[in-house]
Every structure is written in C-alpha cells, then in structure tokens.
Amino acid sequence: MGYAILAFDGADPSRRAAVRDEHLAVITRWAAEGRLALGVPLFNAAFQPVGSLMVLNVPDETHVKEYIQEEPFAQQGVWARFDAHPFRIAPLPYRPLPQPGAPVAANRTHSVTLAWDGTDADAPARRAAARPAHVTRIEPFARNGTLVLGGALLDAQGGMTGSITVTAHVTDAVAEAFWNEDPYMTDGVWRRVQRWGTRMVGLPYKPLPGGA
Numbered sequence: 325m326g327y328a329i330l331a332f333d334g335a336d337p338s339r340r341a342a343v344r345d346e347h348l349a350v351i352t353r354w355a356a357e358g359r360l361a362l363g364v365p366l367f368n369a370a371f372q373p374v375g376s377l378m379v380l381n382v383p384d385e386t387h388v389k390e391y392i393q394e395e396p397f398a399q400q401g402v403w404a405r406f407d408a409h410p411f412r413i414a415p416l417p418y419r420p421l422p423q424p425g426a427p428v429a430a431n432r433t434h435s436v437t438l439a440w441d442g443t444d445a446d447a448p449a450r451r452a453a454a455r456p457a458h459v460t461r462i463e464p465f466a467r468n469g470t471l472v473l474g475g476a477l478l479d480a481q482g483g484m485t486g487s488i489t490v491t492a493h494v495t496d497a498v499a500e501a502f503w504n505e506d507p508y509m510t511d512g513v514w515r516r517v518q519r520w521g522t523r524m525v526g527l528p529y530k531p532l533p534g535g536a
Contacts, residue, residue: 418535426526
C-alpha cells in the first residue's frame with residue numbers, strides 16, 4: 325500500500341514558479357529512492373497549474389508526514405490544501421515512466437481522473453462484480469501506454485472506495501469518452517468523477533508494479 329496526495333494551490337500562481345526548482349530537487353531524490361512512484365502537476369481547462377498529484381510508495385503515514393515536511397510546495401505556501409489517501413497501484417504491464425532528460429511537453433498531454441465509488445451498502449459488491457471485466461479492459465491500455473498508472477483508493481480497513489488514473493488523453497472530453505466505456509462506469513461503480521490535465525516530467529522513477 326502507498327498514498328496518493330491530492331494537493332491544490334492557493335490563489336498566488338507566482339509561489340509555484342518561485343520554488344519549483346526546490347520541489348524538483350526533493351521529488352527527484354524521492355523518486356531515486358523508490359519512495360515517489362509518480363508526481364505530476366494538475367492543470368485546469370486553461371492549462372493553468374492548480375495543484376499536484378503525488379503518488380508515494382511508502383508503508384504508513386509517518387513517511388507521508390516526512391515527505392510533507394520536506395516538500396517546498398507544502399512548506400512554502402504553494403499548496404493551500406492537500407489530502408493523503410491510502411492508495412494501491414494496480415499491478416499492470418505499464419510502460420516505463422519518463423526518466424531524467426526526457427522532453428517536457430509545452431502543453432497538456434495526459435489526464436488525471438479521480439473517481440469515487442458510491443457510498444451505499446451495495447457499492448463494494450458492485451466494484452467486486454465489475455472488477456474482472458475492468459482489469460481485462462485496461463490491461464492492453466497499460467501495455468500500449470494509454471494508461472500510465474491506475475489504482476484504488478482505500479478506506480481504513482483496506483476496502484476499495486474509488487480510483488485514480490493517469491491516461492494519455494489530451495482533453496477531458498477524450499478521457500471521459502474513454503472511461504465511459506469502462507465497466508466501472510457502465511456498471512455504476514464510479515459515482516463522482518473529477519478530471520484535470522497534466523503532463524509528464526522525467527524523474528529517476530523505479531518500475532511500477534507489474535511494469536517493465
């Protein structure tokens with residue numbers, strides 16, 4: 325198990341630019357140590373940064389607190405709020421993540437989808453019933469690079485309560501159309517969905533679970 329940190333910036337965009345190099349230094353070290361599985365910015369529809377998704381490969385909240393204490397975006401007021409969610413990356417045949425020196429696109433290249441399951445008593449059973457077909461569908465997309473990372477949000481008991489995915493879709497509309505064909509949508513597992521744009525930045529990432 326790890327943690328997904330969803331963080332959202334304050335109203336002053338200059339703060340992010342001012343400490344970006346310090347932020348990159350910290351996440352480069354965490355990636356090299358295998359403690360950062362993926363870190364990406366979140367963009368709104370106008371391609372303005374509004375936050376970050378940081379997926380930590382750490383065993384407990386003690387390490388999350390350590391990361392927050394080292395993270396310039398958290399300590400220097402870039403992030404106005406953030407939440408750390410228990411998260412498990414799905415083991416799939418992912419392509420390797422971009423490494424240092426990889427070109428950084430000048431525009432949006434990917435989409436982040438945050439999807440919460442229903443909260444009714446039947447929600448866990450719906451997910452369990454739809455999961456085999458969901459996994460069968462997404463495996464080829466992990467293999468061809470459409471799905472960069474996917475995994476389950478967990479409750480305190482380890483039950484699945486939602487999902488976070490990063491896909492190679494350049495607009496919300498394309499990402500929405502892709503996920504609307506998934507069993508988690510057609511079978512009513514996901515009930516609340518949010519999306520942001522993002523792009524990849526090369527870091528010394530370790531392979532994701534199941535990946536090359």
